[in-house]
Amino acid sequence: MTMRIIASLALGCLMAASPYLGLPGLTVGLGTLTALLALSAVGLNLIFGVLGMLAFGQAAFMSLPGYMGGVLEKLGLPLPAGLLIGLVLTLALARAVAEIFVRLPGMYLAVGTLGFGFVVEGLARAFPAWTGGASGLVFSIGREIGPHAWYLLSLAALGLGLAAYAAIVRGARARRFAAIRHDELSAAVMGVDVVRWKARAFTMGSAFAAIGGTLLACYVGVLVPENAGVNRSLEQVGTIMLGGLGSLLGPVVGTLAVQWLFVVSGYAAAYELLIYGVAFLATVLYAPRGIVGLFKAPQTTHGPAQPAATPSPVAPASVPPAPAPEGSEVYLRVQAVSKFFGGVRAIDGVSFEVRAGEIFTMVGPNGAGKSTLFNLISGIETPTAGSILIMGRDFAQAPIHERAPLMGRSFQVARLVPELTVLENVMVRLDQIFPALSEAQIAARALAQLQAFDLQHLAYRQVRELSAGQHKLIDLARAAAGDPPLLLLDEPAVGLGEEELEHLARLLARLRAQGSAIVIVEHNINFVRRIADRGVVLDSGRPIASGDIADILADKAVQDAYFGALT
Amino acid sequence: MNPVTQAIYSGLMAGGVYALLAIGLIVAFRTSRVLNLAHGETFAVGGVTAGLVAGMGVSKFIASIAALVVAMLYAVAVDQILMKPRRHLPISSLILITLAAAFLTRGVLMVAAGVDPLSFPRLFVGPPIRFAGGAIPLQGVALVAIGFTAAICVSLFLVRTPLGRKLRATAENPDAAELLGIDTDRMRLIASAIAGLLGGLAAVLLVPLTSIDYQAGLGMTLRGIIAAALAGMSPALAVVGGLSLGLSEAFVTTYFGALAQDPVIFAILIGVAVWQTRKIRFGGSQRA
Amino acid sequence: MKYGMIAGLVLTAGLATQALAQNVTIGVIAPTTGPIATVGTRQLQSLQYWAETANKAGGVKGKQVEIAHCNDEGSPEKAVNCARDLISRGVALLINCSVTGPILATMPLVVNGPVMLTPSPNVIPAASTYVFQTSPSDRSQTQALADFLKSGGVKKIGMVAATDSSGEIGVRSAQEVYPAAGIELNLARIDLRATDASIQLAKVAQADVKVIYSSYSGAGAASVVKSYNNLGLELPLVISYANISDAFTNLVKDEMPKRLLGTALKSVAPALLTADERAAYEAFEKGFKAWRGQQVDMLTLTGAMLADTAHAIIANVADPKDPKAVKTFLETTPIKSIQTLKFSPEDHVGLGKDGVAIVEFKNGVWVEAAGIK
Known part of the structure; x- marks a missing residue:
């Protein structure tokens, strides 16, 4: 266990330091982009990897706080306050739509969330006076922060996100989530309020997207409707599967791999997408449990490990059943x-x-x-x-x-x-x-x-x-x-x-x-x-x-x- | 010109394409339980093939046939080479493989055809047909007629014929289908061939009216998925799904403008998904 | 050709992070994949052609020119990273051939230099910034078209505009320009994924409309021309700036409307140019065709003007890395190119409506359009 924590920490440090290793294309900017996209991917990992809900609306939740903040700024609020209110409103919206979405089985959830992404993208495009329309909404915030500071900020956000994920997916909650992912009906029979926990997880996962997306919008300075759209959501689903579904570092590894692969294959000009496609397919085919899965046994335990000495269980008699009067x-x-x-x-x-x-x-x-x-x-x-x-x-x-x-x-x-x-x-x-x-x-x-x-x-x-x-x-x-x-x-x-x-x-x-x-x-x-x-x-x-x-x-x-x- | 008539014509043409894409997607889904994210690539592969072959000065008929054949072979190859050896993997991994196949296809098409859009001549040439205050080109009439006929035929084949029922049984319960003596691998081969052929057909009929490039696939996959979802993944309703998507797009655009199209159509889609699943209490696993 | 590709690979591979003293590096942000790949690819080719020819001729003022390309896929995030990366590599100039969103995202990054050139008609940089725009603005193009229509006595125009940024900005320009020119505007938008424009065309082609303008760039514009044919419309069709290319006319060669017009750079119809400009055009056209056997079109021409601007900066400014010096140079010196670019301390857009011509496609070439009756 400790070995695994040490190995994860070492891997994390290596990835965090990677922009300073002089690898081609691995710049501080790419690191910032990766960290913020990965933060959102960690949330999707909670929704999809841990709870098993295949959702295609993650990008919409990334964009919503930025758009809400922008609209509030046009109404006269200072941008930071607008963004904070936007974050809160986005979470409230996520909680509300979760009530609808988590009741949709399998493919219908995918379709419903896909539709949600299109609605958000379409609305962003339809009201240019408020949202900047297709040309984009410009944010003037965080301009004075330099690239290295931005990278550190993004890493810190990602680190907090991973800590939050680890705190959420442990103990009783992790067991409950595994039960829901594997078999909702059986989980319910065991007493799990499936709808409530799925809705909570969906909201929490969307919160990661909202925070990552808000930081990303500030870093980039422009929000365009496509940011909310299906391509990014699909990319997020692909990256967490590529990295390792349901594992702590999977989303980070996957996002780094995809972003870096994109830059590196870019050197091949016309062959760029071909190389990208070959590399992506090869990973999917030869690492079906994701890149992290290549280095880890397929075990996800969320309870006590076997103690060295057998513990003394509570005597069965100490929990007597309700006595049956005659x-x-x-x-x-x-x-x-x-x-x-x-x-x-x-x-x-x-x-x-x-x-x-x-x-x-x-x-x-x-x-x-x-x-x-x-x-x-x-x-x-x-x-x-x-x-x-x-x-x-x-x-x-x-x-x-x-x-x-x-x-x-x-x-x-x-x-x-x-x-x-x-x-x-x-x-x-x-x-x-x-x-x-x-x-x-x-x-x-x-x-x-x-x-x-x-x-x-x-x-x-x-x-x-x-x-x-x-x-x-x-x-x-x-x-x-x-x-x-x-x-x-x-x-x-x-x-x-x-x-x-x-x-x-x-x-x-x-x-x-x-x-x-x-x-x-x-x-x-x-x-x-x-x-x-x-x-x-x-x-x-x-x-x-x-x-x-x-x-x-x-x-x-x-x-x-x-x-x-x-x- | 009468805007309602024109919206109907336009909606019918789009609906024909959506129906073809949806039924192909549903056939494959029904035999493998896998939502094929590379399905639209059959359209892109077919369209780019026709464009390239026609660009070499070959007759447009040969170019069209080449498109159908290549699209079909492509779909079969994805199924046989990539999917078949990995059927034991979880569904989500299989879906990811189809996504990877779509990326690879896009890369191949970019090398083969470059970044500029392509097109090729219409198979059906002649003055547009004017009726009831609207106009529709001959190619468009052919698109509507052939598209819906093909989609309806496949849907009848699936619902009414013994082979079609076998195809569907493969997805409902592959193990039981094996026990009943159904060769599930062969069923999936047939399903992917049908799906590829229909994707190619959609391209042959539609691309002459517009254009195509290396990245057309994903958009077509999405539209197929939306139409299929409207149909509740039911082969009997695929045509209705495609038609209603095409017509509602056309009418929303006519009356509320193109900017309203996505918010309205997708709000409807969410509503349909909620309505279709109103009786399902838990993630489809109702068997106790 | 092979040599060129290898050189391009090596140069863009970012292996040479520190430019040699005798070299000058130009950072180019151009989408070579994604929805607007055509735009980025064409303009990048012009810039690569320029760098290769200049280097073969001994460089510009003895300096070898390096093109450091970064593909932003048309996405603002990637454009920002491209810009930050290229700036940290110490490029002398940035050239941004992307679309509106990514360009807006990179503009704040050059507040302290380097100078950034962009050919996007949709961006009007403030004169206080280090950003210079080398094309006639969308508004100038609309004004040129309005003048042309007015001279033909046209009172009403039908317009089909896409839901992307160029459509959005096109609509904004049209709503400002046409009413002021006394022309009534009949507008319909078309979804980017639409494969048929007959609904929009039927809506705007009313009885008293004399001409239809399609503000739609890229593959979808072909659908507009084909739907035009499907409806049997006989009015002149004007297509927008980015479609004036052989790739586009090839796509619709079997489906030509009775009259196909376009708003274009004047140099698309070289007969309209001054003698100097025409010489520059012919030299570019000849050289570019010989280079990779490709036709010159609007996008390669805008690329050539970017290249000429960059060339002039390297040739005339002692330290091209000094943004203040470059800014002063550009604001005070007309840039001789295929079309002469004139920036000023008040205006960072190099071409006005005089730089625009309304052209018509006749016998396989674009020529100056005859008036509309």
Whole structure:
């Protein structure tokens, strides 16, 4: 770890000193330009590299404060005050549009932000009296600062930016961001307020652009509409990928490489763009994880490293589940729930209750509505009618993440964050449930949880190295972390070997004994018969039977509907 | 002259080009999930080829055919040489490769054609057609007719034919498509050939009415993306996307002036993106 | 030719950071890639031609001329870096062949020198600065066109202007000049990415409009001429300054309007020049054609005037690096070139509306335009 910090610092110093090494084309001016563009790229790295939002509006946020400052100057304000107000207004605007943009999935976000860039560029061009129009808005500020001072100023800004980035992307936040980037749905189920965190990250990333862009406008002295446009945004996306997506120094290395390559290839006159293209393509092809990736293992851990001596986890008993008073309290109450997709009645008037200390199952043929019902309870779908009470509170219309403290859910195919360790995966959920606890306390709790599930030997392994069966058990341990009264388990036995199945049965029995209410969907009928207490049988979205597990599995109608369909 | 009629003619011509670009982009996207940022380069490669070949004194028909062939080969080469060995990489890396391919193409075209714009003669020569207070050149009529016919044919091919459905299945779930016995590599080859051919066709039809230079590609990629986004990346709607982009550009310019074009069109685009995704709660990963 | 390229490579490679005492380095900011690559490339060629010929002839006043080129891609950031870099390398003069934004961005950097020359008609440098502009301003060009139209009794003009800076400045000039000249202006703007100008042309070509002016430089201007043809318009079409080139007329050779006119440097129609100027023109044309087999056009001519100005400075000012001396020299001495440039302590634009001619494309060459009836 310290070696890495030293290496990064050394690389940083080398890059900072590079304009003084006498390399061709690497001037102080290029250094200034690089540092300020890189500052904005660091922000884009937060948006795209860390959160996974492919956004093409970075250049617009770079230009906006300058334009706002210019307009305010024309209204009689001094330019520095105008620029400061412009910065604040830009951040307010970024926060406002983030609310819209972060809800757009994948390509639509790219298109939406691309459009935003064009709108800003178009407006800058359309009102020349206010914005200088196509000819450009001239700033007379910072003229007395010499080139070397400008370079130092830009380096300082970049240094602060990198420090801010490092402070943002660490600990619980970094784990949360990784979870969102990898799988928004699973992150939400773990209790992450995905929209809010994406909007925050988008705003913070735009702030880097706004500050870098304002300094750049002052350094250059002229702002033209193209500065806000798609070419620069595209260039920024390209440079951070070239440097190394999601790494601290990636944006800086990428920007320096692109700017320097541009100058050096310029010596080749007519062959300039060809050389630029060849070099860019070669880097992309032979360094798919970016230039920084060539020197670094593909690991991004955001939690505790394995300590030399095994730490003593908090004893599992120290966090007892809410005691189940004589096993009769209703933890989940599904009341007359219906879900229609267009004209299709996927779920039609289903009601049941699940009490503390029991395992409840939903059975039925494929397409009977089990998955839909599961999704309705966990909030992934919103019911058309009816109510879903967890511990007495109606969650039917509530967002997914609000259920997390009361409910854990596992997935048919475990949805873990592959680049995090097992421990970190569990910590992501605990982070959300216990926001007040310290990093060490969360880690201890996560370790205790793994110990309770006999998984402590995997705690510091990266999830991607483990088997599918191990993933399932980890997913279960994670869902049960924080001891939620209600557990939703989607096909927990699928893909498990004989030994793992036994392990699972033991774990479920213990969870039940601790007073959890457990709902499972499971195709392995023998397993269901063995562990479940009660259940409901669904057919075409309707409940056709409910009650004791032995009774419903023996029911004639169930046999016809369920086993008939299976054979 | 009637400004409304003229706006319709102008919008139809632009719309034909956008539809061709959009459908090519969507075909490739539908088979590979990769937004091809080098797509507009098929237009640039085709147009510059036609310009250079015609400049050597060869018949304009041969120049046009050369443009179609070269554009198609170009798109196939990008797919087979650059993309095929790297399908396992994350989508974002693949998109970056297409961007790098676009840069390289621009460099090659600059060496091949210089910085001055090129053009070549129209395939359809004759006095403009005057109707309802507007005028449209024969080449423009051909652009509208051939452009929309080709775009509609490809869209029908994708939506209605078994091969087209296979193409689309490749993108929905490549693993499942493999299991169903679909040769996904062959599907991607076909898709890139179609995309290249349509990009070349757009160039052959449009460039004689304007001009082209080495850096025309990126602008065309963007317009294709916008039209495709308006169509919600749906092959069935690509023609509608292209047409609505062309016509709305023309009408905004007519009634509010060219300076209003970008702010208005792109505000509409953002609105469309928000509307199309209003029912999606989380980044497209709804399968639970 | 090969030698020239290698020399250019070496010279621009920035290996020689310190100019030798016997050399004089001219810093040239010219976009050779990007949207306005044509403009930068052409003017740079003229300057390189000048440097090579002068050096072969033993240099200017015994000094070898070095052209240090920096490509700004038409972007202000890169232009600022080019200027800062070239100034720190101790260039005697800066020549900025970029567009409005990048030129505006570099102007504050030369408050303490060196002298900067620019050929952009869109920039009017203050007389207190070290910046000198070698072309007739856009306003002068508009005035020349207005005079020409007035003499033909034209009362109304249709104008199509792009949404770029030259279009924007063209619109500003037109709105000032035409009403004062009693000419009504019918204006439509065209988006830079548009491939068809029929909407704009249909809008401005109303019944009483006698002539249409297209203020659009670069590739898009071809779309205007072609759309003109598509609409079957028969009015004379006037194209703007930067399009007066063979590259452009080649592009539209099959689509010529009935009359194609242009606002141009007078030297585009050499018959209009004085005997001295014509001799200078012919010498340049002959030499430039022999150099790389390329045609002379408006942009190479503006390049030649930049070169002649630089030449005059090196030949006449004892220390070309002394901006005060250069400024005084330029403000007091007419520069003999293809067209004589006259700067003054009050005016840093070298050519006025007398430097402009309204020309017409006839039989493959530009000649003085006959009046409009």
